[in-house]
Amino acid sequence: MEPSKAPEQFLKPYNSAENEPRMLELWEKSDYANPDVCIKNGVTAFDAEPYSIVLPPPNVTGILHMGSALMIVIEDILIRYHRMRGKKVLWIPGTDSAAIATQAKVEGDIYKTEKKTRHDLGREELLKRVNAFTEESKKTIIDQTKKMGASLDWSRYAYTMDEKRYAAVMEAFVRMYNAGLIYRGDRIVNWDPKLQTTVSDEEIEYVEQQDSFYHFKYGPFDIGTVRPETKFGDKYVVMHPDDERYKDYTHGQKIDLEWINGPITATIIKDRSVDREFGSGVMTITPAHSLIDFEIAQRHGLDIECVIDDRGILLPIAGEFAGQHIKKARPLIVEKLKQKGLISKIDDGYVHNVATNSRGGGIIEPQIKRQWFIAVNKEVEFPDPSTELRAGGKKMTLKEHMRETVSSGAVEILPEHFSKIYFHWIDNLRDWCISRQIWFGHRIPAWFKGDEVKVQTESPGAEWQQDPDTLDTWFSSGLWTFSTLGWPHFAKTATRGEPGPENDLVNYHPTSVLETGYDILFFWVARMILMSGFLLGDIPFRKALLHGIVRDGQGRKISKSLGNNIDPLDMAAKYGMDAVRMSLIAGMAPGTDSRISEEKIRGYKHFANKIWNITRFVLDNNVGLTKSHILPDDLVLVDEARKVADEVSKHIDSFRLDLAADAVYHFVWDRFAAEILEQSKEILKGSDADAKNSRAAALHEILIISLKLLHPFMPFVTEAIWQQLPQPTLASSSGEAKKECDLLMVAKWPQ
C-alpha cells in the first residue's frame, strides 16, 4: 500500500492568521459552548456532572489587556478540559459597568474636549453619554474576548446594568433591608471631594506623602498636626488616663486658652486610644473629619461639628477663613498662628500616608454623611438551602459567615496562603458603605426610608445631593454567580437536570471555580460569599483560584506612563493566539505575578509550527489506515503518551496549568518529535510491512493523544489539524473506521 500524502492544506509553515478565524467560525457554528446544545446533540450525557464558571466580567472602560487575557486563558483551559472529559460545562460571559471608573473616564473625556462638568450637562445627558460609551466599549471587549478562543456561551451573556441584573439587585436590596442588614445612618465615611461621592474602605489606596508637621501651643499643651486647617473646631484635648505627665489634669476639666480666632474654653478628655509615645502624648480632636476622633467623640458624648464642606471649602466656624478652599487656606492659617505666637515648631519632611480614591479620584476627606450600609456584625437568620446548603438555617453575622465559609473548607481559596490574608481582612472589617453619589449605577429607589440616626450636625450639602444615591458596583457584582443563572426569576421553578437557561440556577450553582486576580479578593470574592450565603444559603463557588499580575519582561507593572504595554491581540496577529495563550500559562505559578515578553511568545509560535510539522510527517506515512494492528513494541509508545495524559490531567485537576503545559510541551517536542519520530524513520524505510503499518498506526495514535492534550492550551492549531485529519481515522479496538467526532473541542479526553 502506498503511503498517503498529507493534504495540500498542510502548507508550511503553520499560518495562524489564516486558520484562527476559520476555527472561531467553526466553533461558533457548532454552538458547543452551550451545554444545552451538547446534550441535544448527544455530545454530553443528560446526567453528566456539571462544571461551571462565571467569567469575571471585564470593565467596559477599556480594551482587553494581558491581565484579562491571562484570566480568559486559564478559565478556557479549565473549561475545554472538563468539556472533553464529558462534563456538562457552562462558562458564562459578561461585562461590568464599573460605575465609578466608567463615569470618571467619561467625565474626564467630556471635560477635556468640551470643558464641561457633569453638572453642566445634567444627569440625563451624562447618562446618555456614559451609555453610548459603554455600548461601544462593550462591543470591543466582547469581540476581543471571542478572538482569544474563549469557548463562552454567549447566549447567556449578562451585563451588570441590564434588566435581569437590576431585578436581582432590587430583590437582594429588599431582602437585606427587611432582615435589618441594610440600614441608613449618619456615619463618618470616605468622601472623595473630586468625584463628589463616598467610597468604601476597600477602594481607598494609601499614598505616601511628605508634608510639614506643625507643633502648636494649645494652652499649656504641645499638639501636632499636618492639617492646621481642620483645627478651628477643636475644643477637646485628649490624653491617655495613665500618662504620668498629665496626671494633674482631670477628665472633664475646663481650660481657657487662646486659639486661632480668639479665646476658647477647651475640655480635657481621658481616652485610652491615645498613643503616649507619639509626640507629646496629647492631641486635640476633629470628630467630623476623622474616624478615630469621631469614635472618641461618640464614646464621651462630645459635640461634633463640621469644619469643611463637600467641596473642601471651610465653613463659617473658620471665621475669617470661611469660604476658602482648604488648600489655599492652610498657609494663611499657619501665618496667622505664627503671628499669634502659637506655633512652637515646624518639622519639614514628615512622611505619612494620605488616603486617596483608587478609582481615579482625589484625596479622601472623611465626612459625616447619611449613607446606606450593610451591617457585618448583626446577627441574622440565614435562609434555607435552595441547592446545596452551606449556611442554611444558621444564625450568625455576615462576618462570621464569611469567616466560617472559608475556615470550614466549604470554599477553598487557592493558593492556600491567600486565605490568611482573607481572614486578616475579615477581622478588620467594618460596615460596608454601599451608597454612592455618582449617577451611573443601580439607583436606590426613593421609596426606601432608612432609620435616621441623628447626629448633632447636618452635613452641609450641595444641591445635587437631592438625587437618589446609586449602589456600589460591587453590590451587584456580589450577586454575579446567581444573578447570571436566573435568580431571582427562576429560583423557584427550576428543575434539576433539565437543560435550558431557566434551570441554570439549580443545575450550575454553586459554580465550580471562581478564577480571578488576587487584587479583588476583598472586593469580589468575599462579597460573593457574603451575598450568596445570605440570599441563597449557598456558597457561590467551591474554589476561588487566584492569579497574579502580568508584568513586562523586566518585571515592571504594565502602565500607560511606562509605555510597556504588550497588547495580546497585536501579539496574536504576529505570532498566533495559541502562542500568546501558551506564553501566559507557561512558568506562571498560581497566585504569583508573572512576566510576558515578545521573545517568549515567539518561542511558542515555533512550538505551534512544530505540532503542524509533526502532523505532516505522520500523515505522509499514514499507510494502511484501516487495517493496521499495533504491535506490542509500538503499543509501549502509545502507553507512554497515555501516561503523559494522566500527568497532564493530574496537574490540571490541581490547578497547576503551568506544569501541565510544561509536561505536554516536553513530551511533544523532546520525546515525540525528537526521539520517537526520528526512530520511526528507520522502521518506515524498511521492508517489513507489518512493522511499518504498526508503527504508522502508533504514530497516528500518539498524534491524536497529543492533539487532545494540547487542545485546551492551544485550541486553534490543534483544531485546525483535527479538521485536516483524513476521514476515517483509526478506531482503536473495534476495528471500525470512523472519525471520533467532527470537532476536537468535544473529543474525548485520553485516559
Place this chain on the structure above:
RNA sequence: GCGCGGUUAGCUCAGUUGGUAGAGCGCUUCGUUUACACCGAAGAUGUCGCAGGUUCGAGUCCUGCACCGCGCACCA
C-alpha cells in the same frame, strides 16, 4: 507595628512525602539524511541569600538574620 510572599545558571523561572542541581531564552561550535532552519547535534555556566540546627543525607524540614516585593492597620 501586624501579617504574607520571594531570594536557585547571564536573564526569566521550575524543582510536588528530604536521596547525585533542571527547563526556556541567550551564548559557543558543528550540521540540511522522510516533517520542521519557526530545525537538529554537541558544549560552557551554579558556595541553591547568610548563619546555625535536625538527619546517614537538606535547594527541600526547624531557628535566627539580611535584602527585595506585597497586604492590612496607625499616622494627632
